[in-house]
Amino acid sequence: xxxxxxxxxxxxxxxxxxxxxxxxxxxxxxxxxxxxxxxxxxxxxxxxxxxxxxxxxxxxxxxxxxxxxxxxxxxxxxxxxxxxxxxxxxxxxxxxxxxxxxxxxxxxxxxxxxxxxxxxxxxx
Amino acid sequence: xxxxxxxxxxxxxxxxxxxxxxxxxxxxxxxxxxxxxxxxxxxxxxxxxxxxxxxxxxxxxxxxxxxxxxxxxxxxxxxxxxxxxxxxxxxxxxxxxxxxxxxxxxxxxxxxxx
Numbered sequence: 057x058x059x060x061x062x063x064x065x066x067x068x069x070x071x072x073x074x075x076x077x078x079x080x081x082x083x084x085x086x087x088x089x090x091x092x093x094x095x096x097x098x099x100x101x102x103x104x105x106x107x108x109x110x111x112x113x114x115x116x117x118x119x120x121x122x123x124x125x126x127x128x129x130x131x132x133x134x135x136x137x138x139x140x141x142x143x144x145x146x147x148x149x150x151x152x153x154x155x156x157x158x159x160x161x162x163x164x165x166x167x168x169x170x171x172x173x174x175x176x177x178x179x180x
Numbered sequence: 181x182x183x184x185x186x187x188x189x190x191x192x193x194x195x196x197x198x199x200x201x202x203x204x205x206x207x208x209x210x211x212x213x214x215x216x217x218x219x220x221x222x223x224x225x226x227x228x229x230x231x232x233x234x235x236x237x238x239x240x241x242x243x244x245x246x247x248x249x250x251x252x253x254x255x256x257x258x259x260x261x262x263x264x265x266x267x268x269x270x271x272x273x274x275x276x277x278x279x280x281x282x283x284x285x286x287x288x289x290x291x292x293x294x
Contacts, residue, residue: 095259103263111265118266120273120290122247124259131254134220138228140236141243141292148245175245177266177292 145178190272190291206278
């Protein structure tokens with residue numbers, strides 16, 4: 057029983073991190089249109105919110121939060137990541153916002169696209 | 181890079197070596213190439229993998245994350261930011277941008293000491 061508890065305390069939860077990232081992006085970017093003067097502020101807010109909440113989880117992990125906001129103009133872009141780490145203990149979440157279904161439902165003409173990656177590297 | 185295999189901190193001579201290598205890789209892969217969405221995925225994978233391979237063959241003291249963005253050059257705004265919660269003495273990151281006529285390549289390398 058104790059071993060299971062220890063395992064839970066020392067591994068991070070994919071769903072939890074997913075939820076934290078989604079909520080942070082939604083809260084900052086909901087119903088905004090791309091504005092050059094404000095983007096830097098939004099992007100810093102997202103990174104800080106996510107990092108703060110991850111630290112509050114209290115797991116023995118180092119975190120890297122990487123956020124990208126791009127104006128929707130029809131240009132193509134590709135993002136790839138490669139990692140050299142412990143595949144059991146470490147992990148990543150990559151969220152692309154908005155998901156196209158979401159945009160159609162809200163009938164919003166989205167002028168921006170956000171890609172947020174969170175990497176969790178185990179310290180033990 | 182061989183002589184730097186025993187470095188404990190990413191911030192120092194190791195960072196400079198990595199920077200040189202990443203710049204070379206980007207030059208090699210992106211110069212004189214036009215953006216093609218069908219092979220951009222393969223190209224960015226190749227960039228990531230070759231950088232990661234070079235990093236890991238010589239340095240066993242770190243966990244690495246390599247992030248690559250390839251974007252077609254167009255009239256659009258782009259903002260990127262990163263936030264890291266780690267040990268500032270030993271861990272570090274590097275961001276390299278390479279711009280050509282047809283596209284922009286941005287590579288981030290994050291290193292966490294073991």
